[in-house]
Amino acid sequence: QITLTQQAESLWVSPGEKVSITCRASQSLLYTDGKHYLSWYQQRPGQTTKALIYHASIRTDGVPTRFIGSGSGTEFTLSIEDVQPEDIALYYCLQTLKKPSFGGGTKLELK
Amino acid sequence: AVQLVESGGGLVQPGKSLKLSCSASGFTFSSYGMHWIRQAPGKGLDWVAYISSSSGTVYADAVKERFTISRDNAKNTLYLQLNSLKSEDTAIYYCARGYNWGDWFAYWGQGTLVTVSS
Numbered sequence: 001q002i003t004l005t006q007q008a009e010s011l012w013v014s015p016g017e018k019v020s021i022t023c024r025a026s027q028s029l030l031y032t033d034g035k036h037y038l039s040w041y042q043q044r045p046g047q048t049t050k051a052l053i054y055h056a057s058i059r060t061d062g063v064p065t066r067f068i069g070s071g072s073g074t075e076f077t078l079s080i081e082d083v084q085p086e087d088i089a090l091y092y093c094l095q096t097l098k099k100p101s102f103g104g105g106t107k108l109e110l111k
Numbered sequence: 112a113v114q115l116v117e118s119g120g121g122l123v124q125p126g127k128s129l130k131l132s133c134s135a136s137g138f139t140f141s142s143y144g145m146h147w148i149r150q151a152p153g154k155g156l157d158w159v160a161y162i163s164s165s166s167g168t169v170y171a172d173a174v175k176e177r178f179t180i181s182r183d184n185a186k187n188t189l190y191l192q193l194n195s196l197k198s199e200d201t202a203i204y205y206c207a208r209g210y211n212w213g214d215w216f217a218y219w220g221q222g223t224l225v226t227v228s229s
Contacts, residue, residue, distance in 0.1 A: 031213075039215035041156075048115075049156075049205065054215035092156055096213045099171065100146070100158040 002026055002095050006103035012111045018081045021106045023093035025074040029056075037097035040069055040078045043090040043105075052091075053078060085110070113137040113218045115206050120223030123196055133189040133206030133220055141184035144209040146216055147191045149202035149225075159204070160191065163212065174200075196227045 003026040013019045029036045036056035043049045051060045053069035056076055068079045080087055088110055093103040119131040133145070147159040160180040161169045168180050179192040189206050203224050207216035 037213055041216070043156075048221050049207075049216075049219040051215055051217050051219075060215075060217065094156075094216065096215060099169065100161075102156040102158065105155045 002029070002098050002101055004093050004095055004101055004103035006091075006093060006106045008106050009104070010107045010109055012109050013083050014111045015083055015085055017083050018079065019083055019108065021078045021080075021091050021108075023071075023076045023078070023103045025076070025095055028073045029076075029095050029097050030073060031097060036072060036076070037095055038071070038076050039094045039096065040067075041092045041094060042087075043092065044086075044088075080108075083108075113208065115208065115218060115220035117204060117206055117220045117223035120204065120225045122226045122228065124229050125196060125198060125227055127196055129193045129196065129225060131191040131193065131204055131223055131225070133191075135187045135189065135206075135208070138208070140182075140187040144211060144214070145180075145182065145189045146207045146209050147178075147180060147189075148205045148207055148216070148219075149200075150205070150222070151199075151202045154202075157202070161209065161212065162189070169212070193225065196225075198227050201225060201227045 005024045029038045038056045040053040057069040066081045070077050091106045114136045116134045123129050144163045146161050149157050162180045177195045181190045203222040205222045206220045208218045
């Protein structure tokens with residue numbers, strides 16, 4: 001069982017700023033194929049949950065370039081540059097190296 | 112476009128059963144592994160179960176003796192049979208498209224609410 005910890009339950013940001021959301025895993029998410037099995041998701045009220053990033057740093061189709069995934073081993077970050085009002089949402093990390101588990105979520109709020 | 116639509120949720124008494132469905136469209140359903148994930152009111156996401164394209168299954172420890180995931184490729188439908196329901200199973204249940212075991216959850220449905228209460 002792998003535990004993911006998103007330290008910040010909430011982050012406050014103004015439009016145009018940059019924000020970083022961190023996710024820490026209880027063990028390395030690097031597999032023998034050289035890929036990290038860590039993905040990021042956005043949850044907005046009234047919309048389906050959206051996959052943003054997979055394998056730690058690859059954006060899914062149509063995701064704006066202001067969403068940047070980074071990190072390796074056990075430490076991962078989702079950065080959002082030039083935050084837009086529509087980015088106000090809940091963000092979750094997910095590991096799929098073993099039985100899937102999610103981080104606790106980080107709520108992005110407007111200052 | 113990929114679309115996943117869950118149904119079958121509702122109010123059920125503790126100890127009873129319920130069967131959820133997830134109707135898929137916009138992709139070749141039979142080629143993809145599928146997941147169920149749940150979210151208790153005001154809480155985070157919790158993975159429940161996975162079924163591969165060849166119908167191999169994996170369950171979260173919390174549900175593996177009570178829930179059964181299945182699929183009908185002819186109907187493009189994913190199922191989750193929930194037995195011996197407990198109050199802690201109250202949640203929105205989402206289906207999501209994976210691919211192989213280990214892949215990210217590329218598409219999600221809007222969810223169906225299951226409330227377990229007497």
